Amino acid sequence: MIWRAAKAIEAGLCQAVLCVIPMRMAPFGPEDDPAWMMKAMRFGGHSTVYGAPEAEFDLPYGHLGQNTGYAMIAQRYAAMHGYDAAAAAKIAVDQRFNAQANPEAIFYGKTLSVDEVLASRMVADPLHVLEIVMPVAGGAAVIVASKELLSKCKNRPAHITGFGEHLGYKSPTYAKDMLYTPVGPASDFAFKTSGLSRSDIHCAQIYDCYTITVLLSLEDAGFAPKGEGFRFIKEHNLTYQGDFPLNTHGGQLSFGQSGSAGGMSQVIEAVTQIQGRAGARQLKKCDNAFVTGTGGVMSEQGALILQ
Amino acid sequence: MGIKGDAAIVGFAQYKPEKYQTAPQMFHLEQVADLAGQALRDSGLKASDIDGLVINGPQFHEASCFVPAMAAEYLAFGLILQKLLIWEAQHLSP
Numbered sequence: 001m002i003w004r005a006a007k008a009i010e011a012g013l014c015q016a017v018l019c020v021i022p023m024r025m026a027p028f029g030p031e032d033d034p035a036w037m038m039k040a041m042r043f044g045g046h047s048t049v050y051g052a053p054e055a056e057f058d059l060p061y062g063h064l065g066q067n068t069g070y071a072m073i074a075q076r077y078a079a080m081h082g083y084d085a086a087a088a089a090k091i092a093v094d095q096r097f098n099a100q101a102n103p104e105a106i107f108y109g110k111t112l113s114v115d116e117v118l119a120s121r122m123v124a125d126p127l128h129v130l131e132i133v134m135p136v137a138g139g140a141a142v143i144v145a146s147k148e149l150l151s152k153c154k155n156r157p158a159h160i161t162g163f164g165e166h167l168g169y170k171s172p173t174y175a176k177d178m179l180y181t182p183v184g185p186a187s188d189f190a191f192k193t194s195g196l197s198r199s200d201i202h203c204a205q206i207y208d209c210y211t212i213t214v215l216l217s218l219e220d221a222g223f224a225p226k227g228e229g230f231r232f233i234k235e236h237n238l239t240y241q242g243d244f245p246l247n248t249h250g251g252q253l254s255f256g257q258s259g260s261a262g263g264m265s266q267v268i269e270a271v272t273q274i275q276g277r278a279g280a281r282q283l284k285k286c287d288n289a290f291v292t293g294t295g296g297v298m299s300e301q302g303a304l305i306l307q
Numbered sequence: 308m309g310i311k312g313d314a315a316i317v318g319f320a321q322y323k324p325e326k327y328q329t330a331p332q333m334f335h336l337e338q339v340a341d342l343a344g345q346a347l348r349d350s351g352l353k354a355s356d357i358d359g360l361v362i363n364g365p366q367f368h369e370a371s372c373f374v375p376a377m378a379a380e381y382l383a384f385g386l387i388l389q390k391l392l393i394w395e396a397q398h399l400s401p
Contacts, residue, residue: 001361006314008359016352017359020378022338024322024330102390106324137330143350143357147313154351157315193309256324260363268319279356306316306375 002267002304003163005144016149019140021261041135044069045296046171058171067132068210069171069297071124073178074212080179081227083126087234088211090119091246092131092253094238099250101240101281106136106256108244131211131253138258140268157291158271162194162305172297173261182301183292184220190290190303191222202286204244204272205266207253207294207301221303240281248273249282263293272304273293318350335368336381343382360384 005017028034042066044056054063077083077245096112099105112130118131150157164186172178191197198221206217215229223244226233236244249255249269252262268287272278291304320342325331333341339362360379366391367374 003310003359004317005359006310009314010311014359016356017361018343018346019361019384020339020342020346021337021363022333022342022367024333024338025327025357026334027332104321104323107327121372134332135327136324137327138324139338139342141339141346142316142318142322143346143352144314144320144359145317147315149352149356150315152351153317155317155349157317159312159315160310161312163310194312231368258322258324260366261321263323266318268321271316271319282328297370305311 001263002142002144003162003165003302006160006163006246009144009146012058014147017300018141018143019264020217020303021139021259021264023139023259023261024137024253058173063173066123066297067127070210070212071127072211073172073216073298074126076178077212077216078126082230084230084234085118085126087230088131089114089125089128089214090233090302091208091211091214091238092117094242094253095247096254097239098281099254101279102249102255105254106134107250107254112254124265127210127212133209133252133257134264136256136258138256138261140258140261140264142264142267142271154273155277158274158306160194160304161198161307162190163303164189164193165300165301165302170296170299171264172299175298178298179216179226181216181298181302183217183298184222186301186303187221187290187292190301190305194307196288196305196307200288201290201305202245203248203270203283204245204246205249205270205289205291206251207266207292208247208253209257209294210264211253213294213298214246214251216298217301218293220285221290221292240278240283240288243287245283248278248283266291266293267304267306270304317352318346318348320345320349340382346394354382355386358382359381 036257120128166182238246273286294304
């Protein structure tokens with residue numbers, strides 16, 4: 001959304017773009033079936049209609065939605081590189097620490113330990129329930145403006161200096177290699193367009209529907225070598241007080257995932273940090289932020305660099 | 308192919324995440340207008356400055372198609388502007 005708006009402005013097509021995603025539930029009408037949403041959510045992003053490839057080749061074999069897909073990727077990672085469940089849990093724990101400095105977060109006021117994550121219900125091995133986002137009602141809007149309008153704006157602008165987007169497949173069934181996600185080419189393009197290098201980044205706001213998403217994103221975006229993501233997580237403090245601030249608003253794991261607007265929380269947190277409006281979790285220095293977004297089962301992903 | 312970096316995010320609005328069971332229910336058009344107003348106030352820009360719209364196509368309550376046109380109509384953008392630009396974006400937020 002954001003880079004489309006920025007490119008349209010740079011092309012001279014418009015001067016200020018509203019990007020908006022409403023994700024609170026609408027009121028039910030008298031004829032509406034309240035169970036509709038639960039039915040729609042049951043298979044995640046998979047299409048169940050006659051003729052859909054997933055309906056023929058994924059669903060009958062137990063690949064029912066997001067949970068099983070991400071668990072399959074995590075299992076593949078375990079087979080190739082080994083799996084460190086405590087390090088995966090640390091992603092959720094460090095982000096929960098960040099959420100304690102964000103009164104807007106759904107898990108504000110509820111601390112979390114690695115032991116609690118590992119003792120939580122196993123949903124799809126190796127993913128525990130506390131490594132999976134909690135769906136919430138919400139919504140978000142962002143305004144992207146041209147340089148001509150910046151003098152009329154109140155806050156420090158967060159310039160869109162790098163972007164990338166990559167779509168390879170819908171179901172990971174068709175991935176060439178599940179462990180090399182579209183975040184890779186998207187991030188490479190974003191860094192190339194911005195001219196920044198990985199070491200220039202002051203905070204990373206990484207789409208975190210699951211802990212495995214963060215692990216693979218850190219590797220494929222080039223912050224950690226392939227297969228060494230868990231080591232990177234253990235070696236770094238990922239909180240707003242740490243040496244690699246990650247998802248400083250709590251991430252969607254602790255802030256909440258408001259449907260399609262969930263990824264916008266990462267964009268808004270990057271802007272909040274750049275503008276110096278993050279309150280108790282404000283980073284001392286944040287001029288360059290890296291943001292990723294994910295759709296499907298690691299199937300359509302984007303990256304942004306904001307400065 | 309690349310990007311100059313001229314355009315910038317200047318304002319935002321975000322609902323506080325809430326459990327579905329207890330969150331207020333609102334028509335999606337209402338939310339679009341409410342969030343747009345909040346983001347405009349945050350930015351310092353006026354509604355008349357806006358001449359582009361990017362909005363989610365699917366999962367929109369009041370319409371299964373022509374969502375951007377409906378939202379632009381509700382926001383009265385189409386009445387103000389000649390060069391309205393619309394894209395439908397799906398799940399990918401950034």
